[in-house]
Amino acid sequence: MTLLEVRGLGKHFSGLHAVDDVDLDIAEGRITAIIGPNGAGKSTLFNLLAGFYRPTSGTVRFHDRDITGMSPHRTVAHGIARTFQTTKLFEDATVLDNVLSGRIVRSRSTVFDAVLRTPRHRREERLNLDKAMAALEFTGIAGYRDEIAASVPQEVQKRVSIALALATEPQLLLLDEPAAGLTEEETVGFAQLIRDIVADGITVGLVEHRMSMVMSLADHILVLDHGKEIASGTPDAIRTDPQVIEAYLGADHADQEGAG
Amino acid sequence: MTTTFSPQRIGTVLVALALLAAPLTLGGEEYVLRVLTVGATYAIAVYGMNLILGLTGQLSLAHGGFFGIGVYVVGLLTTDYHWAFWPSLAVAVVATAVGGYVAGVVALRTHEEYFAIFTMAMGFIIFLVISRWESVTHAHSGVSGVKFPEGFGAVDFSEPIVMYYLVLVFLLGAAYVTYAVRRSGIGRTLVAIRTSEDLARSIGVNVGLNKQLAFAASTTLAGLGGGLFAAVQGFVGPSAAGIDLTFEMLMFILVGGLGTVLGPVVGTFLVLFLFEFFQDFEAYRFLVLGPIIVVLVIFAPRGIVGYLNQFVGRVRSRRANGSRNPGRPHDDRKAESTTDVKEAL
Amino acid sequence: MTLFIQQLFDGLALGGVYCLAAIGLTLIFGVLRIPNLAHGALYMLGAYVTYFFLVTVGVPYVAAIGLAAVVLALLGVLMERLVFHPLRNAPHTHHMIAAVGAMFFFQAVAQALWGADFRRMESPISGSVTILGAQISWQRIVIVGTAVVVLGLLTWFVKRSIHGQTIEAIEQDRTGSSLVGISPSRVSMLTFGLAAALATVAAGLVAPINLLSPTMGDALSLKVFAIIILGGLGSLPGAVVGGFALALAEVMTSTYVSAAAGEGIAFVVIVLVLAIRPTGLFARAVQR
Numbered sequence: 001m002t003l004l005e006v007r008g009l010g011k012h013f014s015g016l017h018a019v020d021d022v023d024l025d026i027a028e029g030r031i032t033a034i035i036g037p038n039g040a041g042k043s044t045l046f047n048l049l050a051g052f053y054r055p056t057s058g059t060v061r062f063h064d065r066d067i068t069g070m071s072p073h074r075t076v077a078h079g080i081a082r083t084f085q086t087t088k089l090f091e092d093a094t095v096l097d098n099v100l101s102g103r104i105v106r107s108r109s110t111v112f113d114a115v116l117r118t119p120r121h122r123r124e125e126r127l128n129l130d131k132a133m134a135a136l137e138f139t140g141i142a143g144y145r146d147e148i149a150a151s152v153p154q155e156v157q158k159r160v161s162i163a164l165a166l167a168t169e170p171q172l173l174l175l176d177e178p179a180a181g182l183t184e185e186e187t188v189g190f191a192q193l194i195r196d197i198v199a200d201g202i203t204v205g206l207v208e209h210r211m212s213m214v215m216s217l218a219d220h221i222l223v224l225d226h227g228k229e230i231a232s233g234t235p236d237a238i239r240t241d242p243q244v245i246e247a248y249l250g251a252d253h254a255d256q257e258g259a260g
Numbered sequence: 261m262t263t264t265f266s267p268q269r270i271g272t273v274l275v276a277l278a279l280l281a282a283p284l285t286l287g288g289e290e291y292v293l294r295v296l297t298v299g300a301t302y303a304i305a306v307y308g309m310n311l312i313l314g315l316t317g318q319l320s321l322a323h324g325g326f327f328g329i330g331v332y333v334v335g336l337l338t339t340d341y342h343w344a345f346w347p348s349l350a351v352a353v354v355a356t357a358v359g360g361y362v363a364g365v366v367a368l369r370t371h372e373e374y375f376a377i378f379t380m381a382m383g384f385i386i387f388l389v390i391s392r393w394e395s396v397t398h399a400h401s402g403v404s405g406v407k408f409p410e411g412f413g414a415v416d417f418s419e420p421i422v423m424y425y426l427v428l429v430f431l432l433g434a435a436y437v438t439y440a441v442r443r444s445g446i447g448r449t450l451v452a453i454r455t456s457e458d459l460a461r462s463i464g465v466n467v468g469l470n471k472q473l474a475f476a477a478s479t480t481l482a483g484l485g486g487g488l489f490a491a492v493q494g495f496v497g498p499s500a501a502g503i504d505l506t507f508e509m510l511m512f513i514l515v516g517g518l519g520t521v522l523g524p525v526v527g528t529f530l531v532l533f534l535f536e537f538f539q540d541f542e543a544y545r546f547l548v549l550g551p552i553i554v555v556l557v558i559f560a561p562r563g564i565v566g567y568l569n570q571f572v573g574r575v576r577s578r579r580a581n582g583s584r585n586p587g588r589p590h591d592d593r594k595a596e597s598t599t600d601v602k603e604a605l
Numbered sequence: 606m607t608l609f610i611q612q613l614f615d616g617l618a619l620g621g622v623y624c625l626a627a628i629g630l631t632l633i634f635g636v637l638r639i640p641n642l643a644h645g646a647l648y649m650l651g652a653y654v655t656y657f658f659l660v661t662v663g664v665p666y667v668a669a670i671g672l673a674a675v676v677l678a679l680l681g682v683l684m685e686r687l688v689f690h691p692l693r694n695a696p697h698t699h700h701m702i703a704a705v706g707a708m709f710f711f712q713a714v715a716q717a718l719w720g721a722d723f724r725r726m727e728s729p730i731s732g733s734v735t736i737l738g739a740q741i742s743w744q745r746i747v748i749v750g751t752a753v754v755v756l757g758l759l760t761w762f763v764k765r766s767i768h769g770q771t772i773e774a775i776e777q778d779r780t781g782s783s784l785v786g787i788s789p790s791r792v793s794m795l796t797f798g799l800a801a802a803l804a805t806v807a808a809g810l811v812a813p814i815n816l817l818s819p820t821m822g823d824a825l826s827l828k829v830f831a832i833i834i835l836g837g838l839g840s841l842p843g844a845v846v847g848g849f850a851l852a853l854a855e856v857m858t859s860t861y862v863s864a865a866a867g868e869g870i871a872f873v874v875i876v877l878v879l880a881i882r883p884t885g886l887f888a889r890a891v892q893r
Contacts (some may be wrong), residue, residue: 313698317696317698319697319698319701319702366876366879366880369879369880369883370879370883370884371883371884372697373634373638373640373697373701374834374879374883374884376640376697376698376701377640377827377830377834377875377879378875378876378879380827380830381827381830381831381871381872381873381875381876382872382876384827384869384872385869385872385873385876388865388868388869388872392865392868503823507705507709510702510705511706514702544713544716544717545713546709546710546712546713547710547713547714547717549706549709550706550707550708550709550710550711550713551706551710552706553702553703553705553706553709554687554688554703554706554707554710557692557695557699557702557703557706558688558691558692558695558699558703561695561699
């Protein structure tokens with residue numbers, strides 16, 4: 001079943017077509033990867049799906065509900081979580097407090113509950129702590145709970161950012177280059193974590209540079225170049241697609257672009 | 261961390277006791293009592309600044325202006341319009357709450373420095389209206405004869421000491437709200453916004469709405485402090501709405517500790533004490549206090565309470581690390597930040 | 606009509622003063638991203654130091670302004686080193702709070718040295734000319750003339766000299782220019798020195814028309830912020846156009862509406878411009 005359905009999605013930045021007429025179906029319970037050379041529009045596409053950018057054309061449907069142009073705090077509430085290419089964390093806070101922040105969107109108690117310490121408030125705080133700890137256990141970093149986020153190793157930081165996203169209880173998790181900057185060994189661990197996430201019933205969207213990781217993980221791959229779809233299919237089909245090979249060879253000569 | 265004898269708890273109790281006992285130990289010193297009462301009304305407004313600057317990270321320079329709105333609503337209603345004090349105070353609180361919310365709609369479209377400049381201009385406009393609108397505010401002649409709050413039974417608020425305790429009740433309320441907010445998901449939301457708006461957005465925080473509510477809460481506390489200030493002073497002029505007042509409050513909170521629960525009250529009373537100490541030098545006090553602000557912001561941006569928390573946290577974390585995991589090298593930076601976020605009081 | 610001509614020249618003279626003061630602020634904000642709330646205090650000190658050289662020491666008017674500009678340039682550099690340099694990686698709130706501390710300090714210094722009372726500074730330039738029936742004092746003409754000359758020199762400096770080009774380069778791309786070996790630290794000092802000197806020239810020129818007081822820079826601080834928000838941050842032409850536009854609006858509003866309205870118009874400009882365009886009139890659009 002299709003969880004997220006994208007039709008004709010486009011985003012123009014003052015003349016530049018960062019994403020142009022893209023169609024994409026993300027199937028529930030699967031891993032869908034988006035690949036392409038630098039500047040192909042992968043991150044822009046993610047930003048459009050998560051509501052960080054407002055598309056200039058096209059539609060995004062999630063669970064058969066139109067979420068086109070919906071702002072991020074609502075897309076998260078509907079069940080879409082994301083991580084960033086450069087790991088973003090609340091750096092001065094502990095790992096646990098970081099992950100607890102992910103519970104904000106699922107919390108119902110108001111400032112009055114907090115002031116009056118109503119049963120609802122206490123119940124919710126306990127639930128939040130349990131859920132946050134569960135996310136830490138799941139990502140294998142429970143031992144770091146009281147450490148300051150900025151002081152833990154980079155690999156742990158990346159796991160924290162995933163735990164933070166998981167704490168929002170998403171149905172669709174968008175991971176933007178989760179393995180960037182990791183060693184070969186750490187990447188293997190991350191691939192396993194992503195498999196665990198899917199086994200847990202969460203659909204994953206993945207932007208990734210490492211072809212080995214994408215090819216072994218993804219059920220479906222969308223290839224973008226210059227904001228346009230050039231291929232779409234199973235890993236085996238993509239591996240032999242002449243247009244993809246062409247784009248990747250050409251990409252060696254292309255300039256680096258921030259939008260990538 | 262929730263043990264009965266945590267240093268933070270002891271500190272809170274000590275500050276509360278000092279405030280409660282202050283009038284008794286000062287005996288009949290009416291002047292000192294007055295300074296304390298006025299200080300307490302400022303401190304309430306400083307708690308408002310703490311919500312928007314300390315927790316949410318937005319520098320609002322309209323704070324003195326909203327304090328002035330509170331002052332003049334109570335001042336004018338109880339004199340020219342012969343209202344009783346309590347309904348006037350209620351109007352002041354509602355006016356600054358609604359005013360803050362509506363102003364926040366526009367002000368919070370701007371970011372960072374622009375927000376500061378925008379709110380500073382807003383503060384100046386409020387000041388200009390108050391100091392120039394002769395027919396309503398009496399401009400520079402000010403408002404005199406502001407009513408004391410009406411008492412209940414034997415409670416008579418024209419007694420300075422009773423008035424002091426009344427203001428203190430509101431002050432403790434403001435401190436408690438700050439404490440409750442800090443400990444709850446709301447505090448987590450505001451601190452998330454302060455740290456990174458993008459990340460906050462990505463975890464589902466409605467950044468705009470929360471900033472707006474924090475701004476409205478901050479202006480409400482400013483209005484409450486201002487309304488009480490008018491009653492304490494009895495006579496008020498446009499300087500109670502001036503930008504200098506905003507800057508002074510900024511100094512109070514910086515000295516006390518941004519984002520902490522005790523910082524506003526500690527900073528306000530400490531700096532006011534310094535003001536009194538330097539009183540003979542009048543305006544020259546800023547020859548000393550100006551550089552103190554600069555030095556604080558460069559070398560000690562956490563403020564007194566912030567550093568005390570850090571110290572307590574470091575000791576505690578050293579102890580914990582020592583017993584749990586002796587082999588692990590200690591990381592100071594870790595300890596200091598832990599306190600900042602988890603239990604800054 | 607005569608009144609209008611009169612007000613027009615008053616507005617132009619005031620505009621010259623605003624431009625000179627606003628250019629410094631726009632350079633500091635545009636190049637260094639520091640909203641220097643103490644800029645008005647530097648302007649105020651510039652006026653007093655000019656007064657000191659003119660009245661107490663007794664040097665000629667032009668020399669007094671020049672000497673004061675040098676003194677204030679040094680003070681500007683000192684302020685950059687002591688206050689803003691240590692804060693270069695701190696959040697913007699810290700910059701603004703530190704600037705407020707510096708502002709209070711400068712005001713207290715002026716009050717300690719020259720007292721809180723208003724002081725009058727006589728200008729050696731006296732007399733007036735009659736243009737279309739309006740009496741225009743030579744002082745005002747000198748202000749406009751000086752502003753034009755200084756603006757010309759500044760444009761030449763930015764376009765031709767190495768330091769000036771550096772400022773422009775950093776303004777356009779901070780990271781890029783540090784890559785090509787330009788020291789941001791030196792540019793930072795230079796910018797502060799230049800800004801303080803320009804504010805002093807403005808203050809020295811206007812002092813004979815207005816009175817001197819330790820708080821004379823308070824309102825100016827916000828007015829120059831209004832100008833650079835109106836003209837676009839970091840834009841020299843914007844500061845010039847914004848300066849004259851605000852000055853004329855102020856003078857005309859006080860004449861034809863009310864004095865209080867004239868005083869408040871700068872703040873209304875800030876609020877209106879930022880309400881419509883939260884990042885200023887000429888900022889690049891931020892997309893969501």
